[in-house]
Amino acid sequence: MSTIDFFKEGIKNLKTIGTITRSSKFLCAKIVGLSQMKDAKCIVELGAGDGVMTxxxxxxxxxxxxxxxxxxxxxxxxxxxxxxxxRLVVVEDSAENLEKHINAHGFKQIDVIFSALPFVVFPDEVAQSIVQTCYDILKPLGQYFQIHYSLLEKNLYKGIFGHVDIKFQLLNLPPAFILSCSKG
Ligand SMILES: C[S@@+](CC[C@H](N)C(=O)[O-])C[C@H]1O[C@@H](n2cnc3c(N)ncnc32)[C@H](O)[C@@H]1O
Structure with a gap:
């Protein structure tokens, strides 16, 4: 999909997409570079868009x-x-049903989760429930990464994971934060 087509889709569905630009190659490289996937078996991306980070x-x-x-x-x-x-399974369903889909493929735990879900436009209880499910289903020491354009939602992750590490990528439109958490 071209940048213009993504922009049009973003304008049409701003309430669910939460942005009119997709992640830059710099942001994608930075978030993937922070992850440890060497021994990973099950990896999840939430809010994958047109697959730029995928x-x-x-x-x-x-x-x-x-x-x-x-x-x-x-x-x-x-x-x-x-x-x-x-290796790619495209799941056309809400992140709320994460556990059901990975279980159906024989997985009980996740090694790494990358999320670009626009939690700022989600009802609080839905955001809370998705992040809690992610925490519960991550394996011990599993990693959770979240992209945001502000730090308004930081306490959501801090409350569930107990800690959040923050990185910033200027080379993105808009500049973005990567919030990193791990289980345990
Ligand atoms: C900010 S965009 C990120 C797109 C892409 N990952 C990127 O980094 O450019 C957020 C994406 O989350 C999707 N989304 C919103 N609510 C969702 C939900 N409940 N479950 C799965 N995806 C959702 C939107 O359709 C949108 O494509």
């Missing part, structure tokens, strides 16, 4: 791992389905 994750993850990319926008899912990689 391809960065696929390029860095082990050959025998599975990546579940959750996205509710069907146009974006159609684009991701064109990524020709047997």
């Amino acid at each position: 391809t960065h994750i696929l390029n860095s993850m082990p050959a025998d791992a599975t990546l579940f990319a959750f996205e509710i926008n069907s146009k974006f899912c159609d684009i991701m389905r064109q990524i020709n990689d047997p």
